[in-house]
Amino acid sequence: MKSQEILRKVKDHLQEVIQHDSDRGLFLWEELLKVHPADIAQFLTNIDIEDAQNLFIALPNKLKHEVFSELSLRTKVGVLHALDEQDRVEALNQLPADELADVFELLSDDDLKRNLQLLHKKAREKVLELMQFPSDSAGGIMDTDVLTLQEDFTVSQAISILQRLQPSREVYHQLYVTNRQHQLTGYVNLEDLVLNVPQRRIVDFMQKPELIATAFEDRESIAKQMVHYGELNVPVVDKDDHLLGVIPGSTLVDVLVEEASEDVQKISALTPLKYPYFETSFARLLFERGYILLALFLAQSFSTTIQKSYESTLQLGSLFLFTTMLISTGGNASSQTSAVVIQGMASGDITGANIFRFIRRELLMAGMLSFILGSAGFIRGYITTHSILESVIISVTLALIVLVSVTVGSAVPILLKRLNIDPAFAAGPFLATLMDILGILIYCMVAQYLMHWFVAWWTCVI
Numbered sequence: 275m276k277s278q279e280i281l282r283k284v285k286d287h288l289q290e291v292i293q294h295d296s297d298r299g300l301f302l303w304e305e306l307l308k309v310h311p312a313d314i315a316q317f318l319t320n321i322d323i324e325d326a327q328n329l330f331i332a333l334p335n336k337l338k339h340e341v342f343s344e345l346s347l348r349t350k351v352g353v354l355h356a357l358d359e360q361d362r363v364e365a366l367n368q369l370p371a372d373e374l375a376d377v378f379e380l381l382s383d384d385d386l387k388r389n390l391q392l393l394h395k396k397a398r399e400k401v402l403e404l405m406q407f408p409s410d411s412a413g414g415i416m417d418t419d420v421l422t423l424q425e426d427f428t429v430s431q432a433i434s435i436l437q438r439l440q441p442s443r444e445v446y447h448q449l450y451v452t453n454r455q456h457q458l459t460g461y462v463n464l465e466d467l468v469l470n471v472p473q474r475r476i477v478d479f480m481q482k483p484e485l486i487a488t489a490f491e492d493r494e495s496i497a498k499q500m501v502h503y504g505e506l507n508v509p510v511v512d513k514d515d516h517l518l519g520v521i522p523g524s525t526l527v528d529v530l531v532e533e534a535s536e537d538v539q540k541i542s543a544l545t546p547l548k549y550p551y552f553e554t555s556f557a558r559l560l561f562e563r564g565y566i567l568l569a570l571f572l573a574q575s576f577s578t579t580i581q582k583s584y585e586s587t588l589q590l591g592s593l594f595l596f597t598t599m600l601i602s603t604g605g606n607a608s609s610q611t612s613a614v615v616i617q618g619m620a621s622g623d624i625t626g627a628n629i630f631r632f633i634r635r636e637l638l639m640a641g642m643l644s645f646i647l648g649s650a651g652f653i654r655g656y657i658t659t660h661s662i663l664e665s666v667i668i669s670v671t672l673a674l675i676v677l678v679s680v681t682v683g684s685a686v687p688i689l690l691k692r693l694n695i696d697p698a699f700a701a702g703p704f705l706a707t708l709m710d711i712l713g714i715l716i717y718c719m720v721a722q723y724l725m726h727w728f729v730a731w732w733t734c735v736i
Contacts (some may be wrong), residue, residue: 603679
């Protein structure tokens, strides 16, 4: 049977599987043990926590450890409560220090103290050191269990150390070199140790790192630089250049995925969720989505106020029929532009060095789009109304709305970036609501002005 089919049957007969009190339960249990640990972990996350605890405890030790490493943070915390002291020690000791820090953030003070006491002294020190850094900083995501070499080691000494420690320490392709004060001085590649003579000292052929992260530097900034420079690993240092740890490539992938997920939520006017959807309480989701929608609803009411103020103007001819078309075009243009800006800043294409070039280019783009859409608006208006005046009003309004939309869509993300606010907040509902208000205001003012101008001109002609 396929894994998903097995898990579905296990869920349908969960109590029989947990209690092993039937032939069907024993059969499904044996099939469950053959499922990939990641699939079992996802299954445990999606069922009741008490059932998850009972099922996890019954797993064989080897599989238990593999599944535990794949569990989400909240489920890890849940199953830890059900483990005895020995199993808890083994589970905690197999986690990297950064994951331990994340798990401990979810524990109460008493549970934190009790679990810390279970760890070995060195492991405790690493966790406590790591918890000093914000979770979105380089120090918060670094791996502290990294092997370093001293600059005065010879090649033969370095190889001897690697041969002795490699089974229990993760060895990166780049081995970082420190002085006696544990300050980062360079790195060597594994192949450098093979190609140099045994008596040569590391300081003679080590290289300087292209990229070094400081402990409190933003993780998204580091991830972008790692991608830009093609670095698979980046050392993390403190203000005095002491080597604290390394950000490996696997962590880079996690950071990029998390940051992309956060940007999607921000673009949708949501505060980024700290935990997965099904591990976030319904009340929390309701609050996060409800207050934003309520705020946007109240802001959108300004459009109604503006329309009511210019009701007599819009009721003339067929102008009222084009309101939705005009303000929707403004929202589309601003969202399209902001997406280009946000993506450009995220990828590094748009920087402080070329920002004015980008603005000039977008102003030209705004002018051309205004002309094209304004011309299309005149044609569309004349086909419907057969009125030159109304068609001109629609055309001028559409051109101005597009011009303002592209300008605002370009400027707002840049302004937010300067204010150290994530530019992703500029996209989506916020910008669309702003352009709805500005769009209806522009339409009403243009219609009123051109109507008055036409009446004055017609009076002079007569």
